[in-house]
Amino acid sequence: MIPHIEKMNGHPVLMVEDRPLILLAGEVHNSDSSSPEYMEKIWDIAQELGMNTLLLPATWETIEPEEGRFDFTLPKALIDQARARTMRIVFLWFGSWKNAECMYAPAWVKQDIRRFPRAQIEKGKNKAGRQISPTIPVKMPYTTLSYLGEETMLADARAFAAFMGFLKAYDADKQTVVAVQVENETGLLGAAREVSDEADARFAAAVPADFAAYMRAHTGTMTEEIRAAVLSGQEAGNWSEVFGPAADELFSAYHVARFVNAVAEAGKAVYPLPMSVNCWLDKGGEPGSYPTGGPVSKVHEVWDFCAPNIDVYCPDIYVPQFRAVCDEYTRRGGALFIPESATHSYCAPRLLYTVGHYQTMCYSPFGFDDIGKPFTAVQGFLFGMDVSDPALKTPQRFEEYAALGQALRGMMPMLASAYGTKLLQAVSAETDPAIPAPDGNPYGAVPPTMDFGSFRLRVGFQSPVNPRTDGACLCLAVGENECWVVGNACTLTFLSGKPDQPNLDLLRVEEGHFENDGWRPGRRLNGDETANLTMGAPSVWHVKFFTYGDEN
Numbered sequence: 074m075i076p077h078i079e080k081m082n083g084h085p086v087l088m089v090e091d092r093p094l095i096l097l098a099g100e101v102h103n104s105d106s107s108s109p110e111y112m113e114k115i116w117d118i119a120q121e122l123g124m125n126t127l128l129l130p131a132t133w134e135t136i137e138p139e140e141g142r143f144d145f146t147l148p149k150a151l152i153d154q155a156r157a158r159t160m161r162i163v164f165l166w167f168g169s170w171k172n173a174e175c176m177y178a179p180a181w182v183k184q185d186i187r188r189f190p191r192a193q194i195e196k197g198k199n200k201a202g203r204q205i206s207p208t209i210p211v212k213m214p215y216t217t218l219s220y221l222g223e224e225t226m227l228a229d230a231r232a233f234a235a236f237m238g239f240l241k242a243y244d245a246d247k248q249t250v251v252a253v254q255v256e257n258e259t260g261l262l263g264a265a266r267e268v269s270d271e272a273d274a275r276f277a278a279a280v281p282a283d284f285a286a287y288m289r290a291h292t293g294t295m296t297e298e299i300r301a302a303v304l305s306g307q308e309a310g311n312w313s314e315v316f317g318p319a320a321d322e323l324f325s326a327y328h329v330a331r332f333v334n335a336v337a338e339a340g341k342a343v344y345p346l347p348m349s350v351n352c353w354l355d356k357g358g359e360p361g362s363y364p365t366g367g368p369v370s371k372v373h374e375v376w377d378f379c380a381p382n383i384d385v386y387c388p389d390i391y392v393p394q395f396r397a398v399c400d401e402y403t404r405r406g407g408a409l410f411i412p413e414s415a416t417h418s419y420c421a422p423r424l425l426y427t428v429g430h431y432q433t434m435c436y437s438p439f440g441f442d443d444i445g446k447p448f449t450a451v452q453g454f455l456f457g458m459d460v461s462d463p464a465l466k467t468p469q470r471f472e473e474y475a476a477l478g479q480a481l482r483g484m485m486p487m488l489a490s491a492y493g494t495k496l497l498q499a500v501s502a503e504t505d506p507a508i509p510a511p512d513g514n515p516y517g518a519v520p521p522t523m524d525f526g527s528f529r530l531r532v533g534f535q536s537p538v539n540p541r542t543d544g545a546c547l548c549l550a551v552g553e554n555e556c557w558v559v560g561n562a563c564t565l566t567f568l569s570g571k572p573d574q575p576n577l578d579l580l581r582v583e584e585g586h587f588e589n590d591g592w593r594p595g596r597r598l599n600g601d602e603t604a605n606l607t608m609g610a611p612s613v614w615h616v617k618f619f620t621y622g623d624e625n
Contacts, residue, residue, distance in 0.1 A: 076251040078347050078384055078408070078434075082493025085385075085408040087347065087434050089161070089251050093489035096251070096434060097424070097482055098163065099441030100128035100413055103171075107135065109150040116158055118442045122471075123478025125485070126161040126251070128412055128437050132177040133168045137232045140181050145239040152249050163349075163412075163435070165254040166236070168229045168336065173262045173353065173364035175218045182218075182228065189228070192219040193272070194264035194361075203263030207362065215263050220328040220366065221271055229332075230339035241344035252347040254412065255337045255383065259329050259350065260364025265321035276324055280315045284327065287378045288316075294405055296371040299323075323375055325366030330379035337382035350380070351387040351412050354398065356459065370401045385434065389413035391458035395423060396504040399431055413439040415458070418467035420444065421474040421611075422501045422545035425559060428481060429499020429547035432492045438469075445471035467543075473561060476611035480559050483587020484549070484613075487557070491549055498523040501545035502534035502562070526570050527553035528577065528618070533564035539607075546608070554580075558614045565606040567618055574620040579603055581617040 076089045086093040099119050105111055106129040119127055131148050138144060148164065155162050167177035175183065175191075182189045191199040194215065202212030218225050233255070244250050266272060285308065292300045302319035312320040337348045355363045355371070363369065368376050368386045376383065387410040388402050403409050409431040414423060416438045427433035438444065448465045481488065491497035500521040510517030520533040525548070534544040544562030551557065558565065569577040582598040592615070596602075608614075 075245060075344070076248055076346055080493075084432055084493030085406075085434065086489070086492050087251065087408075089248055092486075093492060094125075094161070094251065095428060095481075095485060095489055095492075096126045096161070096163065096410075096437070097124050097428075097478055097485075098126040098128055098412075098435050098437035099124045100165075100437045100439045101130075101442070102440045103130060103167075105442075106130050106151060107132075107147070109147070109154060112151065112154060115442055116154055116160070119160070120158060122441060122444065122475045123480070123482045124160070124441070125482055126163060126435070126437075127155070128163045128165055128254070130167050130177075130257075131164040131236060133166075133182075133229065133232050134177050134179045136236055137179055140179075140228070143232075143235050143239075145236070145243075148236070148239065149243060152244055152247075155249050156247060160249075162250045163252045163254060164236075164240075164250055165257055165412075166233055166336075167257050168233060168255075169218045169225055169332070170256040170259040172258050173217060173260050173367070175216070178218060182225070189225045190219045190222045190269070192217050192261055192267045193269040194261065194267070196268050201263065204362070207359075217261070219267060219269070219272075220261070220325065220332050221267065221269070221275070226332045226335050230336045233336045234339040234343050237340035237344040237346070240346070245344065250346065252349060253340065254349045254351055254387070255333055255340070257351060258353040258364050258367060258389065259333060260353070260367030261325055261329075261361070262364055263361055265360035265365050266325045276312050276320075278311060279309065280312055282309065284378055285309060285315050288323075288374060291374045291377075295374055299371050299374070322360045322365050322372065325360075326368075326372040326375040327366075327379055329366035330368070330376045334380035334382050337380065341382050347384045348382060349385045349387050349410055349412070350376075350383050351389050353389055354392060356392060373405065385410045387412045387435075389439070391415050391462075393459065393462045393464060395419070399427065403431060408434040410435045412437050415448075415462070415465065416440060416444045416446075416469050417448065417462070417464040418469055418543045419464050419501075419503050420469035421477050421561070422503055422543050424474070424481070425477060425545040425547045425561075426499045426501040426504060428488060429497055429549075430504075432497060444469045444474055473611050477559065477561065480587060480611070480613045481547075483590065483592075484557065484559070486590075487549060487551070495525065496550045497547070498525070499545065499547040500532050502542050503545075505532075505534075507534065520564075520566075522568075523548055524570065525550040525556070528556075528570050528620070529568040530556070530558070531566040531568060532560070533566070534562065536564075539564065554619050555615075555617045558608075558616060559612070560608040561611040563608050565608070567606075567616070569620040571620050574622050576622070577618055577620045579616065579618050581615075582606070583615045584612055585615070586613060
């Protein structure tokens with residue numbers, strides 16, 4: 074079977090060659106994949122970091138430089154590079170949208186504004202200024218293709234179908250390419266909806282009856298803001314009458330999702346790989362301050378209705394509220410798939426945490442070759458990054474990410490088989506603070522605890538003896554008295570979970586590493602090292618223990 078998503082133990086997983094695959098991935102900078110020669114060193118860095126997959130742009134402008142003439146030289150070269158390294162690819166289709174703009178549309182599309190109309194955020198203007206921040210009185214020039222452009226949608230869909238046809242012909246037997254992202258950070262900046270004459274006419278027309286009925290039937294999963302707007306509106310009428318204060322954003326979401334679905338549908342008809350969409354988070358801002366109409370959480374019901382060919386919605390996370398975003402994108406039961414995340418000091422802890430706690434389908438730092446370097450991406454402010462995040466002051470240590478990435482890649486079969494169960498769990502200093510002691514004694518705080526039934530694992534992070542704030546720990550139980558632990562900057566305490574056998578003693582603590590899919594034991598820890606089980610550096614331990622009662 075070709076790569077697909079299915080439920081395993083009730084949890085959505087990506088199946089490749091009939092086995093579950095966790096995408097320990099990295100996304101390259103936008104321009105890197107335009108040069109196979111430049112990519113050689115990027116693949117090498119990815120392998121050092123333990124990655125098994127790269128997220129690579131496939132751009133409309135390079136694939137269809139002239140209308141009807143397709144060139145797949147570049148994606149072919151990238152696939153060949155991945156195969157040479159036994160790695161996978163998720164291609165990112167940069168078609169009509171990239172960062173809510175039309176940067177990667179071909180020249181023949183950009184130049185024919187009559188056939189391929191631009192979105193208007195000011196009446197009558199094909200290019201206008203958008204406010205980059207409510208606190209900064211500066212506008213930057215903005216233009217993008219209209220989500221109402223039928224010719225644009227058809228041309229994008231034809232190009233995408235041709236690209237998927239190439240992937241089927243060149244890669245279906247190898248399955249190097251395991252998924253495709255359709256467009257990139259879709260939506261409209263600078264306004265909640267388009268304001269062209271055509272947009273105004275459609276907005277004043279009746280909301281399609283089937284869509285209005287669907288929204289009223291699915292209020293149970295909606296965010297409070299959208300639920301209130303839907304329930305307070307009329308059952309039929311124009312967009313303002315049916316959706317009230319949310320009308321502009323829902324109008325944009327309806328048309329953006331229909332457009333993206335048409336592109337995805339054309340591609341899936343040729344080669345039905347799993348297809349995703351990513352989004353620039355709204356961060357609680359007003360519509361227009363983020364790409365409005367894109368698949369932010371509050372409009373997922375719109376996308377569910379309009380874009381049935383999309384398999385997973387993906388947040389690009391550049392904000393400190395990491396756990397809250399992950400919770401929001403999984404609360405409806407969907408997979409967690411993170412195509413972009415920051416490379417600051419929580420980058421590696423988030424890798425462990427998403428695999429262990431959310432049992433993620435994909436975790437992918439953006440511009441991963443910058444791991445270990447100071448944050449300098451000024452453009453991040455322009456494209457949705459919260460540059461006030463204090464975590465950005467501390468880069469992720471390259472060698473630590475590499476050690477943890479290599480560990481998880483070596484454990485892949487064990488980890489993947491535990492998806493959908495409580496046998497795989499994780500905690501981190503960022504997401505799981507200790508419970509303070511009532512008297513304020515820092516030594517009396519109760520650390521986060523993972524409960525596996527027969528045993529519990531208490532994990533201590535920042536403390537008077539451990540000043541680091543970026544610790545994380547993943548545990549995989551493989552029996553009542555045996556587990557694997559991967560962690561860094563943390564202290565472990567094993568506890569019995571059996572009331573009739575309250576005592577627990579360690580039998581064997583073995584550190585080591587995985588190599589060529591096999592476990593290579595190193596030191597056998599005991600004495601001082603087990604009296605205080607501390608992972609001061611990235612470590613993998615294989616632990617065995619037993620529990621017993623107080624009576625002989």
